[in-house]
Amino acid sequence: MKPWKGRGAVSGATSARFHLPAREADGDWLDAAEAIDGPARHPLTTVTEEHPRSILSFNQSPDVPFDRSVNAYRGCEHGCIYCFARPTHAYHDLSPGLDFETRLFAKPAAAALLRATLAKPGYKPAPIAMGTNTDPYQPIEAxxxxxxxxxxxxxxxxxxxxxxxxxxxxxxxxDLIEALARRNLVHVGISITSLDARLSQTLEPRAASPAKRMEALGRLAAAGVPVHVSVAPVIPSITDSFMEAIMAEAAGRGVRAASWIVIRLPHEVAPLFREWLDTHFPERAGKVMATIRSIRGGRDNDPDFFSRMKPQGVWADLFRRRFRVAAARLGMTGPQVALDCTQFRRPSVDGQLSLL
Known part of the structure; x- marks a missing residue:
């Protein structure tokens, strides 16, 4: 299957979990379709404004380090083929494949909705996570x-x-992040998958290049912002060889914290990723998937709490040991996110801060 330039998904893979109909091209005319109709149109990006009633989402997951998040957008134009958020598009009868990275939703009233929530008398502050589902700095943020x-x-x-x-x-x-950092109110993590620009362009076609992400890490660290580099996701036989080099370059730019996450393939992400492998790395596709299954207890994905964040087996042990050795050599720690919740002052809905 021929990939689309600038897109991560090879196809508009559908979902059997909800009501999204599956379509398969068929018929003798297929061989002559391009000659008759011309080349297939490149999928364009569209943005629909969404107006939800609330913006702050709460979770009770026992293995994630936050209990609330704000997602300003649905879908993500970065198009990372491995993105675990892709299946969320299926809830709207849209494809977790090309639709996820081309049919985007923006929530322009997010800040106003959040203000209303923070103003409620019973609200208790805790760090709000941004970027947990789709990237808060994807291109349409501009x-x-x-x-x-x-x-x-x-x-x-x-x-x-x-x-x-x-x-x-x-x-x-x-400017805002520096001001928040001076008050111990912000922590930033930037994920880097590889240091190979061409590989990154294939994996995450509309994300910033690894060099630009490294530069951003360095500038944030120089500005005194608590920041860490996330070597994520680690993809066996595709990106794992870059782990130590990513950490070393980040440390050289003043970054003192690092983390790593092995690839997860929930729901429709697994077939999309296999399709991507068959297209771009057919010679090693079988090895990659066999290694992933060995890490995930014989499955493409482990959905269970705790174990989903703790890959098992010899390959996982090897990655874990490599990370620890590199971190010790470079003097890097895990991300320390101990932000100050005592400064919170409840706003009123008209924009004035409460004295309580």
């Missing part, structure tokens, strides 16, 4: 500036926030 509006509100109210991204666009908000 137009909508929703992430910036949320950070402005966090600075205004003294509310702690964490940011996870794979874009150097985070530097556009460096």
């Amino acid at each position: 137009r909508y500036r929703i992430t910036r509006a949320v950070l402005e509100l966090c600075l205004e109210t003294g509310h702690p926030v964490t940011i996870t991204t794979k874009s150097d666009r985070v530097l556009r908000d460096l």
Whole structure:
């Protein structure tokens, strides 16, 4: 199957979990389709504005380090083929494949909705995670500036926030992030999968290049912002060889914390990833999937709490040992996210801060 330039998914893979119909091209005319109809149109990006009733999502997952998050967007134009958030598009009868990275949703009232939630008398502050489902600094943030509006509100109210991204666009908000950092209200994580620009362009076609992400890490560290490099996801026989080099370059730029996560393939991500492997790395596709299954207890994915974040087996042990040795050599620790919740001041819905 021929991949689309600038897109991660090879196809608009459908979902059998909900109501998204499966379509399969068939018929003798297929051989002559391009000659008759012309080349297939390149999938274009569209953005629909969404107006939800609330924006702060709470979770009770026992193995993630946050209990609330804000996702300003649905779908992500970065198009990372491994993205574990792809299946969320199926809830809307859209494809976790090409639809996820081309049919995007923006929530322009996110900051106003968050203000209303923070103003409630019973609200108790804890760090808000941004970038847990789709990237808060994907390209359309330049137009909508929703992430910036949320950070402005966090600075205004003294509310702690964490940011996870794979874009150097985070530097556009460096003024706000620096101000939050001076008050111990922010932590930033930037994920880097490899140091090979061509490989990254294939894996995550519209994300910032590894060099730009490294530069962003260095500038954040130099500005005194608590920041860590996330070697994620580690993909056996595709990106795992870059682990030590990513950590070393980040340490050389002043980054003192690091983490790693092995690839996860929930729901529709598994067939999408296999399709991507068969297209771009057919000679090693079988080895990659066999290694992933050995890490996940013989399955493409382990969905169970705790074990899903703790890969098992000899390959997982090898990656874990390599990370620990590199971290010790470079003087890097795990991400320390102990943000200050005592500065929070409840806003009123008209924009004034409460004295309580």
